[in-house]
Amino acid sequence: MEIKKQAEMNDKVVKILLLGASDSGKSTIAKQMRILHTDGFTHEERQHYKYMVQSNYIDSFVHIAKGIYKLQIDIPPSERELISTFEQSYYGQYFNMTESNDLIGIIVQFLNCKCVKAACSRLMEFYVPDNTTYLLSQVSRIIHPEYSPSLDDIIRARASTKGIYEIIFSFRQFTIRLIDVGGQKTERRKWIHCFEGVTAILFIVSLACYNNVLEEDANINQMTDTKDLFKQIYRNKFLRPSSLIMFLNKMDIFAEKLKYAPLENFYPEFKKELSEEMTDEELFDVAIDFVKSLFSKIKGNDRRPLYMHTTNATDTRNVDFVFNATCDIILTKNMKSNGMA
Known part of the structure; x- marks a missing residue:
């Protein structure tokens, strides 16, 4: 028996x-299953995703910097050092060199560059991670000191x-x-x-x-x-x-x-x-x-x-x-x- x-x-x-x-979206499907069929994500996991979402900006910025050079967008002298640093980096390298407290300042500084604004209007012309457009639309919320990731943020976080x-x-x-x-x-x-x-x-x-x-x-x-x-x-x-x-x-x-x-x-x-x-x-x-x-x-x-x-x-x-x-x-x-x- x-x-x-x-x-x-x-x-x-x-x-x-x-x-x-x-990069097929497998893990995004898996996260959706947790949202739909389990208790979702713990407080500790959300803290992990907070770090991941904010660090995803660095990943996107590396690709945007490479796109600026690819599209031969004019880079003002005052922006060249920052853009060059990102262009020669890869995901994680620049972030690991940076104190996490400084990350918000870096995000704001990068997005205020004239050449970056020009590149962001042409994102379909070069490779950027799939969540880049979403991240750019959510900057003011995600850089807020009291930021806690939403389910949409978690779904779109890349690792x-x-x-x-x-x-x-x-x-x-x-x-x-x-x-x-x-x-x-x-x-x-x-x-x-x-x-x-x-x-x-x-x-x-x-x-x-x-x-x-x-x-x-x-x-x-x-x-x-x-x-x-x-x-x-x-x-x-x-x-x-x-x-x-x-x-x-x-x-x-x-x-x-x-x-x-x-x-x-x-x-x-x-x-x-x-x-x-x-x-x-x-x-x-x-x-x-x-x-x-x-x-x-x-x-x-x-x-x-x-x-x-x-x-x-x-x-x-x-x-x-x-x-x-x-x-x-x-x-x-x-x-x-x-x-x-």
Whole structure:
């Protein structure tokens, strides 16, 4: 009886592996699950996110400084030293050299530079982290001495996932174990430790990465890396029994980017899908279908189902709706395989 009871309990545990390349939005999805299905974040965690959000400004400033040089924006003599310091830095280096009490002053000083204001009006013309526009819109609140991060701030805070993190929560009559692992190339060798007993793979793709390169290797396009990674996951024999769901994420950024960085510049074959009278909405729909086809080609004629959804991981309601639809697929298949349906 004990063995049977344990087996029934195991049948109600659903293990979902959250995979994707670095900067795909995996960890944002994981944070949304904590907001939607757990008690959220402790006071100590919020303090950690306060530090992270404020330090994210430094990350954005490094990229804005690089953008100023890339766009050849005129830099007044009084601003050259500060801009040059950021341009030659990388995330964390400048911040570690700076007392945290001075961070607010640095943020204000940088944003008051004329060349920075010029660059901020042209953010789509060079790479900046996805949360840059949000951070710039929230400066007065975030630099306030009594600042405490909101849920929106926490969702948009950026930090590379190192190691393996697990979120456990109840969903209907099941227990969900959501495993989030680092997406950088150096972190992927750890994934094998999570492959046992996986009910479903939730693979996250950044739609907006088609014109970006990897931070760790500027010779590799991010979308190319994502496709190669998906191919490895799809063909992995240990994951063959697992349901496969793909979130085509960052659809809001993708829609905006299409206006400034035409998809056909990176995928010439996309040009034949275009017409002169096409509206922005039609362009977006056709571009989504094209990206879907890039991954469907990897699948080929294989009958294994691949479920695709477009998402905006920073939109809690969108994530809730899509995740519920995803769980319907996963749980239905899980119950059938366990003879429960």
